[in-house]
Amino acid sequence: MHVRLLWLPHAMPGSLFAALDVLRTASGIAQLQRPGRECGLSWQVIGETGRALPMPVPGLVRSRRRSRAAKRGRKQGETRSLLVIPGVMARNAPHLGELFEQQRAVLKLVERHAQAGGWIAASFNGIAYAAELGLLDGARIGAPWLYQSWMARRYRLCDFTHDEPMGVHGRVFHSVAPALQTEFMLRVLGHLHDPDLAQASARVLLLQAERQLLTPALTAQRWLTPTADSPVFRARRWLRDHIGAPYRLAEVAGAAAVSERTLLRHFRQVTGMTPLAYLHALRIERAKTLLEVSLHGTQAIAEACGYSDAATFRRLFQRATGMSMSDYRARYALRARRRYWRVEDGLREGTAA
Template sequence: MASSPTRIAVLSLEGCVASSVMGPLDVFAMANLLSRDVGMSAPFEAELVSPGGRPAKSFHGLELMAARVPKPGERFDVVLVPAMVGGLEEVLGERVLTRWLKAQHARGAKLAAVCAGAFVLAETGLLEGREATTHWGLAQRFAARYPGVRLKPELLLVDQDDVLTAGGITAYLDLCLHLVAKQASPELAALCAKMLLVEPGRRLQGPYAVHSAPRDHGDVAVLRAQEWLEAHYQGPVTLAAAAEAASLGARTLLRRFQKATGDTPLDYVQRLRVEAARRMLETSPRTVEDISQAVGYADTTSFRRRFKARTGLTPDAYRRRFALR
């Protein structure tokens, strides 16, 4: 542990999610408050910073006026890029921000990002050839824009030592607790997690991801096949039947369907079945066996295996975590 506090800059950016700005400041302040309980002095100096020197508004209009403009040549130990909803393209076009982040990294700062903040880090080129994550709903857009990044959308947190990325918006909690453990101590991170009522050790986004297949691909025949599969996934499904509904040959449908949606027709069916099962597990008291049959699986063992492969959780574990009680 360093003898001097870890200096953390939380960035104030237009269109940010306010909780991913103020939340990290709260976590690091809580760590300072609790540090005496584990026998250490306050380990963090965290503040709101605006490299561009102008006030920003969150995506719902909250003005973030207290940000400090960093001094020329000033170095932080950690720079945290918040989540953003809206205004992302404008932020990605801010060359001043990109240059500042690259300069901080060159001076030894760790760069961290939450959710869409990973796009901002990717603009610097520092993620090229390296692993990163972002919100599962942004994964396709990210992969298309930054093909050189080894995207791991199934992971909630990716730590490349000098560059860290976290998944969805509230993954700032996981990221900040990870930084507390890394920069201060695991004992302090565990204590913060208990005080903040945060489940530590989350690593996967799979249980939270919602299947949303592209429908704006422009292939009318594939869209007909999608609609047919969505209406018939509970029963026996064959490639030939889907191809007939699309008025295409089976091989042609397979090629065009995969190009348009990223899935084969039969993989698409598995996604539909798992999504339907998830909704039932969240909202109904039906047994796993009943749900398995209802969504099209004759064999419950096969259903359990496929469900865990898609979500990272068994059906029973998924229900315990997400059921609407």
């Protein structure tokens, strides 16, 4: 997929930089997962004439040319082209209309792109560029509240009353707020390019609340303050701190300062599951993290998750995720294989030379 990031005189640059962050992160993860292979992603920043521009921020990254795979796809007639349209710094709705009158070349560029079968990802008031060309006629989408009334009057064939913050109509992806740009581009990436790569990138770029709680325990740097919260809170905290320990309900109930029967009742009411099921979920999440960022084998990972029998844990992982541990690592790994990063191998070769 080739992505063109449209830089306009009044563009909100954060939208483009967020899109670029997603593309660069996805490309980096793809290189870690499949070293030496093209990831199929390329991008460039273009001006209103459609010509490539150097990056507006010196030292960030230069425009990247299309990969050989993308060029081959274009010759074979495949459509893998995306135009990212940012929001613009309009003072108000009438000023947005004035910008359209001043940027007829931009509208022509968007029109040519659409006529060639390309996809569009427009955010904030940038969706008006697609609406101006009739690309959203018949759609029911969300629009920025500040411009909603103006858009409804100007583009009467489009319904802007939808409450969803982002979506897709035809070949136009749309988002109502610049702050959603990272999540928005991840959705576009998953839809048009590679869902697995988009999911792996989301784990890096979006807040992972549960992992923020679990990861410190992996590195033995967790800091906890005393709390007198609910028994369920204390039980969950104890389970997170003892993921690798054998499960004994009596110990969990003791940590929660209630009877086993009371703990089971309250735990199910609050979480919808038993403490053991919750512990299994924590162990699966820990295993996913280790598969993604470490080089440990399945036996070591099973032991880190409280199982001496790796075969038993592999079956649990398969039931929970729908895939084997090796398949999960192949799809979502966030680091290169050992032979691509071991510095000591290079040092030995240098010494031998």
